[in-house]
Amino acid sequence: MIEEILYNKVIISCAVAFLAAQLLKTIIDLDSRKSWLASFLETGGMPSSHASLVTALSASIYFQQGLTPLFVVTSVFSIIVIRDAFGVRQATGQNTKVIKRMIETLKLQKKLNPDQLQEIMGHTLFQVIVGVIIGLVVAFLIQFSDTYSGLFVMFGTALYYASPGLISNMIPVFVRRIRFLDIPVDLGKSWRGKRIFGSHKTYRGFFFAILFAIFLVYIQTLLYDVHFFWTISYINYANLGAHEIILLGFLLGFGALFGDLMKSFIKRRMNIEPGRSFFPWDQLDYVIGILAFVWIFKAPTFEMTLALLILGPAAHLLFCLIGYHLKLKKDKI
Known part of the structure; x- marks a missing residue:
């Protein structure tokens, strides 16, 4: 079981692409007040690890099987995830910033004592593009290495x-x-x-x-x-x-x-x-x-x-x- 996972290049490509993106995000965020573990586990930010993962998935399937129905399915899935990353999730993050400012105002007026909301949820288009590039490169290198x-x-x-x-x-x-x-x-x-x-x-x-x-x-x-x-x-x-x-x-x-x-x-x-x-x-x-x-x-x-x-x-x-x-x-x- 473990050996099958270790020699499954699709799984390894996805894992390496995701971890590489999260590690890069952690390095970029090292001087923040957050711990390195919090930075590593955080969603949002530069680059998009979601984009890296799904791109590595689709690219690996293509490199192994070509233009098969499975590749079409994974490609559609990847497009949905990537579009969500810099569309819906980014908009949600921006809305959260506005809501937090409203909550802070009410908090100062002692009308509310809210829990902290998460602002960094989505990605900019550039962050997604970098994530896609990481996924493509990782998938290519792993798939074509003996x-x-x-x-x-x-x-x-x-x-x-x-x-x-x-x-x-x-x-x-x-x-x-x-x-x-x-x-x-x-x-x-x-x-x-x-x-x-x-x-x-x-x-x-x-x-x-x-x-x-x-x-x-x-x-x-x-x-x-x-x-x-x-x-x-x-x-x-x-x-x-x-x-x-x-x-x-x-x-x-x-x-x-x-x-x-x-x-x-x-x-x-x-x-x-x-x-x-x-x-x-x-x-x-x-x-x-x-x-x-x-x-x-x-x-x-x-x-x-x-x-x-x-x-x-x-x-x-x-x-x-x-x-x-x-x-x-x-x-x-």
């Missing part, structure tokens, strides 16, 4: 291949007190009355990030003979020459910061201050930049790309929360 161990190896391979870029993306924060190349990339110029990128995007950050990424690729060549690292290596690091190490490190480091630079350009146009949250692009910019440039050396597989689009934002959220609690960032995400 074994669970193979899934973990694939995640490890994607993360290890991109790790020099993922890690070097944090380097500008640690070198900001160095005066060398402390020159804004936009040279202080503006476009249509707004800074192009901002004074915080410097040539210093690019220089040290690229240098560190090249160093990490070199370390990967030294670790290639270790069985664990050999297992998760996407390329044969032992065969890389000096110029190939420099090229791969440059593409990973430059790609990560270029993605962040393009996001800063958009934020300046939208009057979003440097350091302020721009979800979900703050979590995706450097991953998209890495994927856009590393294909010049060797393009990751489609499965690795999906894995990076999951792992990259997850890692970014973790580091942002650490920076937020250390007072290094203004926003937790």
Whole structure:
């Protein structure tokens, strides 16, 4: 019985998608006054775990059986749940806020002593879309992995291949007190009355990030003979020459910061201050930049790309929360 459940990819896809959405919701809500358990069990909020679950259900059925009557049934069920999430339940939550204000007024007049009402019941359209994406990605990765161990190896391979870029993306924060190349990339110029990128995007950050990424690729060549690292290596690091190490490190480091630079350009146009949250692009910019440039050396597989689009934002959220609690960032995400 237990073994049948563990090897039923439909059940596992639904469970993982739901738990992933709830865990992400808990991480985003960590600095609230609620306990982590209350945040994990709460309905509503970002992202929609209901949308993740039903999307994973429908996608898993489609991947296994194709356009069958069962897929049609699960799809209709999914549409109803998703529509309810950002329609009826969201409206109910908004109405509850109004009712609570009325109740508080009566309470102050000592005419009523009500129990606390739950405001967060539904989701915005964006929260539902993120939930749907989580469900689709989880279902795809689980359905097309031969074994669970193979899934973990694939995640490890994607993360290890991109790790020099993922890690070097944090380097500008640690070198900001160095005066060398402390020159804004936009040279202080503006476009249509707004800074192009901002004074915080410097040539210093690019220089040290690229240098560190090249160093990490070199370390990967030294670790290639270790069985664990050999297992998760996407390329044969032992065969890389000096110029190939420099090229791969440059593409990973430059790609990560270029993605962040393009996001800063958009934020300046939208009057979003440097350091302020721009979800979900703050979590995706450097991953998209890495994927856009590393294909010049060797393009990751489609499965690795999906894995990076999951792992990259997850890692970014973790580091942002650490920076937020250390007072290094203004926003937790």
